[in-house]
Amino acid sequence: MATVNPSSGVARLRVAVPAVATRVASELRLQIAEGALLPGAKLKEEALSEELGVSRNTVREAFAELASERLVVRQPNRGVFVASLEANDIHDVYVVRRAIEISAVRGGGSAESIAAVRAAVEEGKRAAEAGDSEGLGSANAHFHGALVAMAGSERLNVIMSQVLAEMRLFFHKASIDGGFYQDYLADNDQICKALEAGDNDLAAERLLAYLARSEEHQTAVHTS
Amino acid sequence: MATVNPSSGVARLRVAVPAVATRVASELRLQIAEGALLPGAKLKEEALSEELGVSRNTVREAFAELASERLVVRQPNRGVFVASLEANDIHDVYVVRRAIEISAVRGGGSAESIAAVRAAVEEGKRAAEAGDSEGLGSANAHFHGALVAMAGSERLNVIMSQVLAEMRLFFHKASIDGGFYQDYLADNDQICKALEAGDNDLAAERLLAYLARSEEHQTAVHTS
DNA sequence: TCCGGCAAAAATGTTCAACAATTCAACAAT
């Protein structure tokens, strides 16, 4: 396919032709995020191999990638299943979020990184006006991702993105309540305002309250 | 408490035979931690396959596992190499440590979890008296692992154990200075005392100071 | 000598086919 002419002196821009395994993982990740693959669903190697037109070994490598992100769980000799979060897991995820997000907010960020937070807030407002509940959830994820990005840490960003991916596992179970998200929007705006004013401690305090309410909401929806 | 799964009533005691790929990953992890495989070293699939008596595909699965832990890095079509941390990475690791450890310490812990912290402090003292610098480093890792374990979060524990594994990558480069560790020992003791007294904020403050000094030390050793 | 390019060699990425080991489902027997 990519028949690069050897004689051309063009700099080889390594346009990440994603390895097949990586692309399979992305495809599965997408289907999980969209809810096409529900928690608890079993992923059979042979079926996927056939469906996606790749070998079993490649599917296997993709599984390893997803397992490391906790999106699927591997049961030895039984197969891999889309992760299904118990109440305990939900609490655990919020423990991680508190650690990471609060730390990032307390540390503050550059003007650009705070601008990114503001952009996510506005994105949420637009989605709310358009009645796009899907977009609202997405904007909310962007907001919290932007908060962590303020720390400028690659590792923290990776951890946060995995946490957000995990949260999508129970997002489509938690039917979106418009009024609830309205509150979140206001919260996000207040947190952002505090950051813009340079009052990181106030922002952290507000974020902590938000996370507490959010956890409460999720566990309530999940245990009912 | 037990992971509720419809069909699994009892945990199988299959501890005897871990999957081959998992064992290969453990073996490599060990060799990296011990310094037998130095940062930057290339891991050739075929050589390892032959040496360990497993197939290339199995080695590949082990690589995927280690890559997810950042112990090795994969360069497409070039191979996998033992991770080599730049100054930037060192800072990044400490950002994560601050987020996680401080959060755990601020949240405090149960009596047992604090006892585990105390045990790690004593372990360090014994190693110091015995002049066992290897044991000193190990005890220090146990201490910080115990701090995070106070939060009782499985995910936080996993993240911390990976961070500690990453730190071993530059530990054997940072030649151990006995006097330096003596200071650390005293710090750990003070942090533990604060926890035992229930003064989590004081413990967090001391931990923060420790982390700042530790980061400074590591970067100094690494850039020289 | 040094340099660019080119062909051969080596290593990785991926596929395919096979087999052992384990789990699962159906069914028979007590």
Added chain:
DNA sequence: ATTGTTGAATTGTTGAACATTTTTGCCGGA
């Protein structure tokens, strides 16, 4: 209803093969 047994389905692992990419070593020319 519980327990064994059998056979099918699935996973774990291997080995070999091939395409693609990178690396190496060589060669001729400035």
